[in-house]
Amino acid sequence: MRRRDFLGTAGLALAAPLPLALPAPVQADGCAPPPPLAPIRASVDRIIAINVCSRPFRAAGPRIEAERLGRKTVVHNYGHGGAGWSLSWGSAARALELVKATGERDVAVIGCGAIGLTTAVTAQRAGLRVRIHARERPPEVSSSWATGVWTPDSRLCTAAAATPDFERQWEAMARTSFRTWQTLLGLPGSPVEWHDGYALSDVPFGPGAAGKHEGEPGYAVLESRLLGDLRPVSRQLAPGEHPFAAAHAARYTMLGFNIGPLCRLLMDDFLQNGGELETRSFESPRQFADLREKVLVNATGYGARQLLGDESIVPIRGQTTRLIPQPEVTYGLYHLQKNVFVAPRRDGILVQSQEPGDFGNPDTTPDRAASAAAVRRLAALLPQG
Ligand SMILES: Cc1cc2nc3c(=O)[nH]c(=O)nc-3n(C[C@H](O)[C@H](O)[C@H](O)COP(=O)(O)OP(=O)(O)OC[C@H]3O[C@@H](n4cnc5c(N)ncnc54)[C@H](O)[C@@H]3O)c2cc1C
Numbered sequence: 001m002r003r004r005d006f007l008g009t010a011g012l013a014l015a016a017p018l019p020l021a022l023p024a025p026v027q028a029d030g031c032a033p034p035p036p037l038a039p040i041r042a043s044v045d046r047i048i049a050i051n052v053c054s055r056p057f058r059a060a061g062p063r064i065e066a067e068r069l070g071r072k073t074v075v076h077n078y079g080h081g082g083a084g085w086s087l088s089w090g091s092a093a094r095a096l097e098l099v100k101a102t103g104e105r106d107v108a109v110i111g112c113g114a115i116g117l118t119t120a121v122t123a124q125r126a127g128l129r130v131r132i133h134a135r136e137r138p139p140e141v142s143s144s145w146a147t148g149v150w151t152p153d154s155r156l157c158t159a160a161a162a163t164p165d166f167e168r169q170w171e172a173m174a175r176t177s178f179r180t181w182q183t184l185l186g187l188p189g190s191p192v193e194w195h196d197g198y199a200l201s202d203v204p205f206g207p208g209a210a211g212k213h214e215g216e217p218g219y220a221v222l223e224s225r226l227l228g229d230l231r232p233v234s235r236q237l238a239p240g241e242h243p244f245a246a247a248h249a250a251r252y253t254m255l256g257f258n259i260g261p262l263c264r265l266l267m268d269d270f271l272q273n274g275g276e277l278e279t280r281s282f283e284s285p286r287q288f289a290d291l292r293e294k295v296l297v298n299a300t301g302y303g304a305r306q307l308l309g310d311e312s313i314v315p316i317r318g319q320t321t322r323l324i325p326q327p328e329v330t331y332g333l334y335h336l337q338k339n340v341f342v343a344p345r346r347d348g349i350l351v352q353s354q355e356p357g358d359f360g361n362p363d364t365t366p367d368r369a370a371s372a373a374a375v376r377r378l379a380a381l382l383p384q385g
Helices: 081-100 114-125 164-182 259-272 285-290 303-308 370-380
Strands: 047-056 063-068 073-080 104-112 130-136 192-201 234-238 248-257 277-278 294-296 313-323 331-335 340-345 348-353
Touching: 047 081, 047 370, 063 081, 063 285, 073 081, 073 114, 073 285, 073 348, 081 164, 081 248, 081 277, 081 294, 081 313, 081 348, 104 114, 114 130, 114 294, 234 313, 259 277, 294 303, 303 313, 313 370, 331 370
Parallel strands: 073 294, 104 130, 104 294, 130 277, 192 331
Antiparallel strands: 047 313, 063 073, 192 248, 234 248, 313 348, 331 340, 340 348
């Protein structure tokens, strides 16, 4: 097995942000060791928010194609599973090609989540006039409740869907997105940041180390195979090189999104560039005929299931829990078997986990007991005292 595949094939059962090349432990040649890790205060009484939303999963991957509906051209851009933020800019670029092919200068975008906002801003940057129509806007969209890390192949499509053609398009999309995310570093509010992350495991890293969640299909593993050059190489840590309660550990580098400031930035950009935003709910695609624009981008995410009757979209429920912010905590954490993932966000220490039966489950009622259990699992991994 090639080194780059080493952890990638471990199956990324959570939000799954591992980059995945894990050479044997090495000395950090001339580099200063990382500073001591500030302790995470993982206790249930520090929970400040629990949010649930549905990943809009399609076995075949996102739908990005143009369709003629009456007198309108509708460019679909939905169904990004657990990778919507990660792939958004590249997906927007593909949708924009289809919009530009119509020759129209005015475009309506239906939806104001990760995909609608980035599509709208991308279209404006290409000189188009854009109006967004959406039932909800941030922070009330599903995208606002995501974990907020670069996971470009997370719950995106089944392994069977990943044909060579699909992989080529996915790779182009992911690389465009990755490049664009780097342009948003260092901005006020830190919409995008790099952090260290620690992958923990009870068994040696390798294929099958991460358990599969009940009822979920075999997802395509793309990042470790196709994007191995994009992130710094991960490093296995020897016992004593990390403070966590785990037999095996590795340090990797994660690209994180602070979703509140990020949405604020995208909204501000959109409005400052002359964008208009209308609150509107569409009950049927027939209502698209009311719009003055001849070209529409359908970025309704999970909403497309009802709006278009598209049953290829399957909800994958996901719940995130935020603990009181700790600005001194600047690292993430992920245990391959213990079903807990942590992102060090500015608006709180974000804890994410999956429950049996989340696949196909459209219920977005928060489950406080599940959040409390995830926080307790996290606490058990942390140094005591
Ligand atoms: C727990 C969890 C964690 C996640 N973590 C990550 C992560 O770390 N990184 C990552 O890349 N992805 C992550 N995802 C996936 C990501 O959140 C989704 O892929 C993304 O939010 C989809 O964005 P969207 O714009 O398509 O949909 P939404 O955010 O749902 O936006 C849809 C928009 O369309 C509007 N709309 C819908 N129907 C209608 C209608 N009929 N009429 C008018 N407007 C309508 C809505 O109001 C909204 O404005 C996560 C998902 C979950 C559940």
